[in-house]
Amino acid sequence: MPMPQLSPALLTDRYELTMLAAALADGTSERDCVFEVFSRRLPHGRRYGVLAGTGRLLELLAGFRFGDAELAAVRAQGVDDPELLAWLAGFRFTGDVDGYAEGDLYFPGSPVLTVRAPFGQAVLLETLALSILNHDSAIASAGARMVGASCERPCIEMGSRRTHEESAVAAARAAVLVGFAATSNLAAGARYGIPTTGTSAHAFTLLHDDEAAAFRAQVAALGTGTTLLVDTYDVEQGIRTAIEVAGPGLGAVRLDSGDLTVQATRARELLDALGATETKVIVTSDLDEYAIAALAAAPVDGYGVGTSLVTGSGSPTAGMVYKLVERDGVPVAKNSEGKRSVGGRKRAVRRHDADGTAIAEVVTAGAVEPRDGDRDLLAPLVRDGELVDPCSPAEALAAARDRHRVLRQTLPAEAFSLMRGEPVIDTVTA
Numbered sequence: 001m002p003m004p005q006l007s008p009a010l011l012t013d014r015y016e017l018t019m020l021a022a023a024l025a026d027g028t029s030e031r032d033c034v035f036e037v038f039s040r041r042l043p044h045g046r047r048y049g050v051l052a053g054t055g056r057l058l059e060l061l062a063g064f065r066f067g068d069a070e071l072a073a074v075r076a077q078g079v080d081d082p083e084l085l086a087w088l089a090g091f092r093f094t095g096d097v098d099g100y101a102e103g104d105l106y107f108p109g110s111p112v113l114t115v116r117a118p119f120g121q122a123v124l125l126e127t128l129a130l131s132i133l134n135h136d137s138a139i140a141s142a143g144a145r146m147v148g149a150s151c152e153r154p155c156i157e158m159g160s161r162r163t164h165e166e167s168a169v170a171a172a173r174a175a176v177l178v179g180f181a182a183t184s185n186l187a188a189g190a191r192y193g194i195p196t197t198g199t200s201a202h203a204f205t206l207l208h209d210d211e212a213a214a215f216r217a218q219v220a221a222l223g224t225g226t227t228l229l230v231d232t233y234d235v236e237q238g239i240r241t242a243i244e245v246a247g248p249g250l251g252a253v254r255l256d257s258g259d260l261t262v263q264a265t266r267a268r269e270l271l272d273a274l275g276a277t278e279t280k281v282i283v284t285s286d287l288d289e290y291a292i293a294a295l296a297a298a299p300v301d302g303y304g305v306g307t308s309l310v311t312g313s314g315s316p317t318a319g320m321v322y323k324l325v326e327r328d329g330v331p332v333a334k335n336s337e338g339k340r341s342v343g344g345r346k347r348a349v350r351r352h353d354a355d356g357t358a359i360a361e362v363v364t365a366g367a368v369e370p371r372d373g374d375r376d377l378l379a380p381l382v383r384d385g386e387l388v389d390p391c392s393p394a395e396a397l398a399a400a401r402d403r404h405r406v407l408r409q410t411l412p413a414e415a416f417s418l419m420r421g422e423p424v425i426d427t428v429t430a
Contacts, residue, residue: 035322
């Protein structure tokens with residue numbers, strides 16, 4: 001029997017309901033509150049982060065409801081407080097959300113999302129907001145490093161088999177946001193209008209009696225513009241066979257094993273010798289930003305990236321937190337060692353020099369004295385529970401991709417170094 005399609009409201013930690021029940025009981029659930037999402041630090045050695053997932057969060061917010069099926073699910077888990085269940089049955093988010101625009105850059109302390117609502121409403125969004133922003137921003141931040149290392153050669157996202165099925169779709173979206181050209185994931189293509197691509201695996205070659213038969217079948221189905229995987233047996237012979245079958249107009253060959261610098265160099269030389277001067281060389285095989293950078297001088301025309309991308313290249317979460325900073329207009333803050341927060345709703349601007357290069361992130365609960373080159377970072381996303389700028393998922397992604405392309409040009413040159421270092425601009429707090 002198929003599982004019922006449940007609301008995103010159940011993508012929530014139980015302790016949110018526990019806090020809500022207690023707040024309903026003592027009368028504090030309606031206190032006007034401000035929560036902020038921020039990261040205390042970037043992953044070790046990273047120079048900047050990329051905000052991703054805001055569009056997905058806003059998509060899901062509209063359906064964040066506790067209907068009969070959701071209420072039955074929480075009751076089955078022992079949540080039986082009558083007042084809480086009645087409140088959940090009538091829940092609708094009516095608050096305001098501000099945030100950095102998706103695709104923007106962020107640094108330690110950047111208040112990338114601000115939620116203002118009665119406590120009961122705002123606290124329920126914590127788990128969903130953090131799970132989406134932490135995952136998608138981690139993928140986008142890793143992907144941006146890969147795009148930066150690729151020297152403008154196209155990168156293809158192909159990590160679906162290395163992560164959870166829904167994470168794969170979100171990862172593809174985040175990768176395309178920062179400049180990946182396409183994905184292998186059909187669901188991502190359907191939901192977000194992302195170009196999809198893919199040809200064959202080694203299994204297709206092994207299915208046939210010999211390599212030539214496999215190549216003939218693929219060319220017959222997909223045309224000579226296809227990409228043939230040439231390393232199932234012997235790379236050099238695979239290339240010769242590919243050109244014999246497809247001719248010098250073959251679209252590309254793919255290399256998926258061995259020393260890719262050596263293999264790509266030999267492949268290019270052989271292709272040119274066979275007259276296939278326009279046939280491209282695509283490489284895959286556990287690539288990350290460092291492997292891509294190491295191939296910068298090799299005759300490579302594109303990269304397929306999987307595992308490292310969808311796992312954040314060693315940093316699978318952005319480390320963002322969702323903290324209460326204001327209650328009924330009064331600033332509140334944690335004072336825990338190593339986890340201190342700054343009370344009060346923040347304003348954030350990015351400061352730039354005369355050339356338009358970012359030089360500081362200014363985050364303050366007070367006023368910011370404006371300077372030439374300052375850019376306000378927080379924009380209204382939701383007002384009174386309604387989206388300020390409703391658009392389709394594909395339109396939201398396209399806008400975020402365009403925004404990121406422009407904003408990454410404002411970073412100092414050292415931002416694109418893969419050597420470990422401090423954030424490329426300082427966060428100034430007041």
